[in-house]
Amino acid sequence: MSQARPVLSTAPRTVLLLIGILLVAANLRAPITGLAPVLGMIQDAFALSTAHAGLLTTLPLLAFALVSPLAPWLARRFGLARALFAALVLLAGGVVLRSAGPAWSLFVGTAVIGAGIAVGNVLLPALLKRDFPTRIASVTGAYALAMGAAAAVASATVFPLATGFGLGWSGALLAMLVLPLVAMLLWWPQLGERAAVAEPGGGAPGAGPIWRHSLAWQVTLFMGLNSFIYYVMIGWLPAILASRGYSAAEAGSLHGLMQLASAIPGLVLGPLIQRLHDQRMVALATSLLVAGALLGLQWLPQLAGLWVACFGFGTGACIILALMFMGLRTENPRQAAALSGMAQCVGYLLAAFGPPLVGGLRDRSQDWNPALTVCLVLSLTMAAAGMLAGRNRRIRSASTAASTPAAG
Structure with missing residues (x-):
């Protein structure tokens, strides 16, 4: 296994x-979220x-769940940069197909897009842990902002x-x-980097021990x-609004507003998280914001613009927190x-049922309110999981577990 080295040592290369x-x-949201506004046209066609x-909307999530466990192996075998480039190639092929x-080809292409996104989803947090270990929160916030803004457009x-x-x-x-x-064009200069995801010495644990830690399950x-x-909501918000x-x-515009709102936490969460001892209260507040938005869509749909914005902000903040936890809890x-890989495999397998x-x-009910109620209950459960995952703890590696009890 090759040793990791600093990918970029100069300021211009770091900017690149x-x-x-x-x-x-x-690329990690837009090819999927852009499907919903034209889903009715596809249904008619x-x-x-x-x-x-709904299965068409679920296929990417199934791909996330199936491919996510393979992404760390790809990084170890080919290097982070090359694995991420391969993810972009898959994405481009899936969009065309x-x-x-x-x-x-509609269904197969959608699944291929999901496979490409899965690799990117898993490996970007590892790249940040390796190359920006002291700036995980701020860089995660920036790439979440880019992810949400592209999805909004x-x-x-x-x-x-x-x-x-x-x-x-x-x-x-x-x-x-x-x-x-x-x-792909802008990522090409990174392909000279062949370093694997492991640190020098290769003493880090593999995926297996991760599944035994309660903290890992809380994050998941x-x-x-x-x-x-x-x-x-990505799949059905336009239909709910209709x-x-x-x-x-109007539904398409509000769908875009939700995506834009999901990008805003990327501007504020990074600096905020770096000032806090832990993330419990942030996880609680953002989860409750999601719950409030779902309640509002049921009872005051005439204010859909407000509820959609709150929902987007809340879920966007939660996904940023989850991505931050990949680095902060390891x-x-x-x-x-x-x-x-674990969180995205299990997490997206759960999401695939949505x-x-x-x-x-x-x-069955000929009404969207029962579905919104199910999501409301799950958002309250998410608040409890966030309180646990947000504690200031780390999953201990095999080298430190003997001297320090595992977090959880």
């Missing part, structure tokens, strides 16, 4: 690495039921591209190809519940990759 990180992050459309035309523009510019749903989704192509549950709720009397264009980059479950619940 940061720009590359932001561009990689910009292929005569898909609500449950089948999804818009190719037939129904099978995708959500807000895909419907106008499909209708106003005559591209149709396939052309509008194909336009997202620009994101991975630009990211916090991330999984937030992902369940978030992807339910049932409240909003037009398709001792080294390899352990961070193992925790990231869109089809909620779609089926809506079909």
